[in-house]
Amino acid sequence: MxxxxxxxxxxxxxxxxxxxxxxxxxxxxxxxxxxxxxxxxxxxxxxxxxxxxxxxxxxxxxxxxxxxxxxxxxxxxxxxxxxxxxxxxxxxxxxxxxxxxxxxxxxxxxxxxxxxxxxxxxxxxxxxxxxxxxxxxxxxxxxxxxxxxxxxxxxxxxxxxxxxxxxxxxxxxxxxxxxxxxxxxxxxxxxxxxCPSTNPSLPVKAFPALILDNAAPGQATNVSADGVNAEGQYVAFFSGLSTTFVEVQNGQVVVPNNSMSYAVLSSSNTTADDSTISAGVAILSFPFNSNGTLSSS
CATH class of the missing domain: 1.20.1260.10 (Ferritin, core subunit, four-helix bundle)
Structure with a gap:
């Protein structure tokens, strides 16, 4: 895949x-x-x-x-x-x-x-x-x-x-x-x-790296974050206008069946914003074919 x-x-x-x-x-x-x-x-x-x-x-x-x-x-x-x-x-x-x-x-x-x-x-x-x-x-x-x-x-x-x-x-x-x-x-x-030191500041923050190892839709994948303990936190998957929260258990989450999503690690199971995100952003893209089903290649 x-x-x-x-x-x-x-x-x-x-x-x-x-x-x-x-x-x-x-x-x-x-x-x-x-x-x-x-x-x-x-x-x-x-x-x-x-x-x-x-x-x-x-x-x-x-x-x-x-x-x-x-x-x-x-x-x-x-x-x-x-x-x-x-x-x-x-x-x-x-x-x-x-x-x-x-x-x-x-x-x-x-x-x-x-x-x-x-x-x-x-x-x-x-x-x-x-x-x-x-x-x-x-x-x-x-x-x-x-x-x-x-x-x-x-x-x-x-x-x-x-x-x-x-x-x-x-x-x-x-x-x-x-x-x-x-x-x-x-x-x-x-x-x-x-960047030039004279550039104006931006109202942003950078998050530590989030890694979802060999992720696949509907499958459990290992979760790790740079300098962050992921266990007991939630991976928030952003896809379209929906967010799916999956708890990290035994270092793993089951990836939702989406062809494309962004993922972040959040301390909350209802909110994923600058106040709760502890790591990210990972991008997941899977080969769905023209019939809308997961391709094998």
């Missing part, structure tokens, strides 16, 4: 890099988050995506894509996605003016066009979840409309990369999965190696 987890793709970065991540501040109060915070949070993510695509396209030629088994038209579409992400950076910079955060430096663990495409699927999916989760904090209606326009384009990217390119599920649910600012930041920070 093919299983894709974000932590697996990011392991090379953890092994090789000492992080100097974006400046953070207390994330406990949503009332302290304003439109400038949300736009800078979005810009931080768009910088990361723009650099991700530019770097890969500089490294891999059309022949590299074809020789690695990707469709002949794949690289051209990735060039268009790269242009979209660059346009998002320009738009957000113009909206923020002198308040705009600056780009960081990055390290992405792709080694081939196919591993780049796999990580692209992950980043685009996280981008959709980031905008969906951040929408609640935007008060300016014009900014909200702009964010919605970016979100829908990111969703098109995610579906195209997952479906035609990687031959996986172009969607997982009737609804996309919103993620909190801190959950997205925890995922994105794994690829950031340094």
């Amino acid at each position: 093919k299983t894709t987890t974000f932590s697996t793709l990011a392991a090379l970065v953890y092994a090789a890099t000492a992080f100097v991540t974006p400046q953070v501040r207390d994330s406990s109060s949503s009332s302290s988050i304003d439109d400038t915070d949300v736009l800078n949070y979005a810009l931080t993510l768009e910088y990361l995506e723009s650099n991700f695509y530019a770097g890969a396209l500089n490294n891999f030629t059309q022949d590299d894509f074809i020789n690695d088994g990707l469709p002949v038209w794949a690289r051209g579409r990735f060039e268009q996605i790269a242009a979209h992400e660059k346009a998002h950076v320009v738009l957000l910079n113009n909206a923020l003016g002198s308040n705009a955060t600056q780009a960081c430096t990055y390290d992405f663990p792709y080694t081939s066009p196919s591993s780049f495409a796999a990580l692209s699927q992950v980043l685009e999916g996280v981008g959709v979840s980031a905008y969906a989760g951040a929408a609640q904090y935007i008060t300016n209606s014009q900014y909200l409309t702009t964010a919605a326009a970016i979100l829908s384009t990111e969703a098109r990217h995610a579906a195209w990369v997952a479906g035609p390119v990687n031959k996986e599920n172009p969607w997982a649910n009737p609804f996309d999965t919103p993620l909190s600012l801190s959950s997205v930041y925890t995922l994105a920070a794994q690829f950031i190696t340094g």
Whole structure:
């Protein structure tokens, strides 16, 4: 069975890099988050995506894509996605003016066009979840409309990369999965190696790593967390607009039957937010076929 987890793709970065991540501040109060915070949070993510695509396209030629088994038209579409992400950076910079955060430096663990495409699927999916989760904090209606326009384009990217390119599920649910600012930041920070000290702080926190070992839908999987005792806590699985809480017993949880979910470790069996999350975020993606059933390959 093919299983894709974000932590697996990011392991090379953890092994090789000492992080100097974006400046953070207390994330406990949503009332302290304003439109400038949300736009800078979005810009931080768009910088990361723009650099991700530019770097890969500089490294891999059309022949590299074809020789690695990707469709002949794949690289051209990735060039268009790269242009979209660059346009998002320009738009957000113009909206923020002198308040705009600056780009960081990055390290992405792709080694081939196919591993780049796999990580692209992950980043685009996280981008959709980031905008969906951040929408609640935007008060300016014009900014909200702009964010919605970016979100829908990111969703098109995610579906195209997952479906035609990687031959996986172009969607997982009737609804996309919103993620909190801190959950997205925890995922994105794994690829950031340094940031300008003058960058404005973000209202986020980073969580320790959560690992679900060889997870499969409906099966028990081993749970471990970096520096955290998981026993007796709960793994919260976010899928669409639903959250399923499963208690960690004897170091294991049974994974829900979802094709795609995000997982965090929470001290609560009813709430998974910055006040209760003790580790995460793990990404689980399983190959459901066109009939909506789990594929064997």
